[in-house]
Amino acid sequence: MTYVTADPKGVDAGPHFLDGDHALAEGALAAGCRFFAGYPITPSTETAERFAERAPEVGALFIQMEDELASIAALVGAAWGGQKVMTVTSGPGFSLMMENIGLAVMTETPMVIANVQRGGPSTGLPTLTAQQDMMQVRFGSHGDYNIIALSPDSPQECFDLAVEAFNLSEFYRVPVFIMTDETVGHMHEKVVIPPADQIQVVERNNYSGPKEDCRPYNFNRQGGNPMVRAGDGYRFHITGLTHNEKGYPAMTPEQNVKVLTHLMEKIDGNAEHIIRLEESEVEDADVVVMSYGITSRIAIRAVQDARKLGLKVGALRLITVWPFCEKRVRELAPRVKAMIMVEINYGQMVRELERVVAGRCKVVSVNHCGGAVHDPQVILEAIKEAAQ
Amino acid sequence: MSCNDNSACGGCNARPDVLPNTHPHKDESLLRMERMPHIWCPGCGIGSVVTAFTEAVKRSGLDMDKVAVVSGIGCTGRVAGYVNFDSIHTTHGRAIPVATGLHLANPDLKVVVFSGDGDLTGIGGNHFIHAARRNMNLTVICVNNFTYGMTGGQVTPTTPGGANASTTPYGNYEYPFSLPFLADAAGATFIARWTSLHSRNITQSIEEALKHPGFSFVEVITPCTTLYLRRNRLGDGVDTLQYYQDNSILKHGADTRDTAIDFQGKMVVGKFVEKIKPTYLDAVNATCAKLIGDDYQLYGKTPPEKDAEKKAAEEKAAAEAAGATAGGAT
Numbered sequence: 152m153t154y155v156t157a158d159p160k161g162v163d164a165g166p167h168f169l170d171g172d173h174a175l176a177e178g179a180l181a182a183g184c185r186f187f188a189g190y191p192i193t194p195s196t197e198t199a200e201r202f203a204e205r206a207p208e209v210g211a212l213f214i215q216m217e218d219e220l221a222s223i224a225a226l227v228g229a230a231w232g233g234q235k236v237m238t239v240t241s242g243p244g245f246s247l248m249m250e251n252i253g254l255a256v257m258t259e260t261p262m263v264i265a266n267v268q269r270g271g272p273s274t275g276l277p278t279l280t281a282q283q284d285m286m287q288v289r290f291g292s293h294g295d296y297n298i299i300a301l302s303p304d305s306p307q308e309c310f311d312l313a314v315e316a317f318n319l320s321e322f323y324r325v326p327v328f329i330m331t332d333e334t335v336g337h338m339h340e341k342v343v344i345p346p347a348d349q350i351q352v353v354e355r356n357n358y359s360g361p362k363e364d365c366r367p368y369n370f371n372r373q374g375g376n377p378m379v380r381a382g383d384g385y386r387f388h389i390t391g392l393t394h395n396e397k398g399y400p401a402m403t404p405e406q407n408v409k410v411l412t413h414l415m416e417k418i419d420g421n422a423e424h425i426i427r428l429e430e431s432e433v434e435d436a437d438v439v440v441m442s443y444g445i446t447s448r449i450a451i452r453a454v455q456d457a458r459k460l461g462l463k464v465g466a467l468r469l470i471t472v473w474p475f476c477e478k479r480v481r482e483l484a485p486r487v488k489a490m491i492m493v494e495i496n497y498g499q500m501v502r503e504l505e506r507v508v509a510g511r512c513k514v515v516s517v518n519h520c521g522g523a524v525h526d527p528q529v530i531l532e533a534i535k536e537a538a539q
Numbered sequence: 540m541s542c543n544d545n546s547a548c549g550g551c552n553a554r555p556d557v558l559p560n561t562h563p564h565k566d567e568s569l570l571r572m573e574r575m576p577h578i579w580c581p582g583c584g585i586g587s588v589v590t591a592f593t594e595a596v597k598r599s600g601l602d603m604d605k606v607a608v609v610s611g612i613g614c615t616g617r618v619a620g621y622v623n624f625d626s627i628h629t630t631h632g633r634a635i636p637v638a639t640g641l642h643l644a645n646p647d648l649k650v651v652v653f654s655g656d657g658d659l660t661g662i663g664g665n666h667f668i669h670a671a672r673r674n675m676n677l678t679v680i681c682v683n684n685f686t687y688g689m690t691g692g693q694v695t696p697t698t699p700g701g702a703n704a705s706t707t708p709y710g711n712y713e714y715p716f717s718l719p720f721l722a723d724a725a726g727a728t729f730i731a732r733w734t735s736l737h738s739r740n741i742t743q744s745i746e747e748a749l750k751h752p753g754f755s756f757v758e759v760i761t762p763c764t765t766l767y768l769r770r771n772r773l774g775d776g777v778d779t780l781q782y783y784q785d786n787s788i789l790k791h792g793a794d795t796r797d798t799a800i801d802f803q804g805k806m807v808v809g810k811f812v813e814k815i816k817p818t819y820l821d822a823v824n825a826t827c828a829k830l831i832g833d834d835y836q837l838y839g840k841t842p843p844e845k846d847a848e849k850k851a852a853e854e855k856a857a858a859e860a861a862g863a864t865a866g867g868a869t
């Protein structure tokens with residue numbers, strides 16, 4: 152990835168006291184996002200409101216669309232129009248976006264989608280926290296596909312990961328998701344926005360070569376392929392149909408293999424470059440406590456308490472949730488007694504953990520449905536039991 | 540050039556007298572010839588609308604590199620893949636919001652939506668009324684064949700009462716939309732309707748629509764020979780053109796409340812609405828200019844503008860330096 156420094160226009164440098172939702176908007180603006188289409192839904196609305204408020208002074212465009220179907224569709228158009236684009240939503244709105252997430256994946260359109268998760272199913276718990284869309288983000292649209300999902304555990308990280316999400320999205324030409332939650336979204340903390348010259352951003356890479364060589368697609372299973380911007384004279388075509396490198400429909404089983412393998416492998420094949428984890432005291436651990444988002448902040452407390460009791464416990468936080476850290480889990484599984492997944496759902500990422508562990512150590516799920524964060528005591532008890 | 544594909548496409552030879560220049564193969568430059576043959580059936584009306592559109596673009600004097608076409612899904616949805624412009628073939632019903640994003644992200648473009656009646660007013664109906672309400676600067680062309688062509692002839696929101704469709708096998712008992720009335724009520728600022736027989740008028744209306752600042756809507760009633768006509772025993776495409784000829788009532792400026800179409804009934808055609816009001820983007824810019832100042836510019840200065848500014852600053856500095864030297868000498 153090639154970086155440049157951020158456009159100062161979008162960077163409100165300095166210390167702030169922000170909630171996670173507002174920090175997402177600031178991160179997007181700092182990353183160079185100049186187009187936001189959204190539809191209000193608790194607990195994500197504050198991101199849209201912040202962007203709408205800041206848009207005029209930054210020279211960005213905010214539009215409140217008629218629904219989430221329209222919001223994400225507008226992002227597809229705006230991205231090919233040359234802008235960096237974002238939307239934000241929660242549960243029901245996320246469900247409405249699914250079809251065009253598939254369009255964005257298929258047309259390899261960069262965009263950032265934040266899901267400030269609330270309890271479901273259906274209208275569920277509009278104002279209460281959850282981590283129940285972790286499988287939906289990976290598999291919710293139809294067909295086989297791949298995406299990147301990040302999970303911040305603080306307002307500061309909402310800012311930082313928004314910038315990173317844009318960078319990954321631009322490079323891999325894939326929708327990147329910020330899977331945050333109501334607690335982080337509404338929690339106010341200190342957020343330090345660095346000066347523009349200390350923020351590294353990946354610019355839109357627009358094709359500028361000869362017209363006859365212009366191809367919107369290159370199925371080379373890598374990131375870094377250029378986009379084509381509408382209006383630059385290349386007369387490109389893109390479609391959600393299975394297509395060839397020119398973007399024209401090519402609906403054969405062979406072409407589908409080519410396109411799909413590329414879509415899967417540009418992410419999975421580069422997982423080691425994409426994945427970010429935060430580990431503490433994992434090296435000598437008998438038990439590893441895995442978590443992400445707000446849950447990590449409670450899990451770390453339980454891990455510290457367990458250490459005080461003399462238990463050999465480590466914490467592993469998924470900053471990147473998708474692609475899942477298969478390699479790291481494969482390294483750890485044979486060395487530890489147990490791995491614990493802590494999450495606010497009926498047990499979602501734990502399935503992925505079980506799949507990768509494949510019986511090489513015990514896997515424990517410390518989960519509960521949406522509405523509240525964990526009690527650290529519950530995690531501590533699970534650690535004690537797993538350590539035996 | 541006459542068409543050299545073997546796709547049983549009858550457009551070239553059907554009725555040169557009633558179909559002057561309406562066959563899409565005749566206009567190569569604005570079509571992606573490498574993608575021919577197209578998928579449309581013999582006698583299908585979509586091609587004639589495409590031809591009128593490409594002709595209208597040429598006449599409009601627009602920079603062809605700055606015209607973009609967005610379509611949804613359906614037989615009409617395939618238009619985006621055949622025209623030689625920047626083009627996006629989206630999902631069913633979502634052409635308008637994708638076009639909205641494209642237009643707002645890159646206001647130099649003239650963005651055109653090609654959409655079927657089902658795509659535009661069934662699954663995508665909400666986007667249609669909201670884009671019209673906002674007076675979004677888009678040109679929307681609806682190929683209204685009263686049916687879901689691509690999926691095999693099901694009923695749509697425009698199928699006339701009593702007409703037979705595969706999902707209304709005993710006749711349609713729903714009330715259809717009249718699209719000009721719907722567009723008018725929602726706030727569209729340019730509205731015209733023709734049948735595919737009226738190729739010159741379609742061209743003229745699309746040309747005007749392309750030049751119109753704001754939400755412009757052109758409906759073209761067209762034959763779906765394979766499904767709608769056959770199922771309703773209405774003969775072939777030529778019979779339909781005869782029906783269009785006999786039953787079209789030209790009424791520019793007609794009250795859009797009077798534009799409903801009954802099964803095989805009369806059809807009011809013409810330009811019904813043309814008025815000017817600020818577009819969505821005009822309104823955004825006016826609000827922001829009030830807030831930020833007159834030099835407000837969405838997305839900041841464009842690269843050429845920045846270059847020009849830099850050059851001017853350099854020249855000014857050089858001139859000042861030269862002035863200072865000259866001043867020093869005296």
Ligand SMILES: Cc1ncc(C[n+]2csc(CCOP(=O)(O)OP(=O)(O)O)c2C)c(N)n1
Pocket residue numbers: 612613614615616630631654655656657658659682684686687688689690695
């Ligand atoms: C979400 C979704 N629902 C249904 C379909 C199936 N489908 C494809 S085309 C079409 C109808 C298109 O009808 P219309 O817009 O009138 O276009 P025409 O084919 O008549 O030109 C439908 C229902 C789809 N592609 N996507």
Ligand code: SF4
Pocket residue numbers: 578579580582583584585614615684688689762763764765766767
């Ligand atoms: S099915 Fe109907 S609308 Fe589709 S190409 Fe054939 S005639 Fe045209």
Ligand SMILES: [Mg+2]
Pocket residue numbers: 613655656657682683684685686687688695
């Ligand atoms: Mg139709």
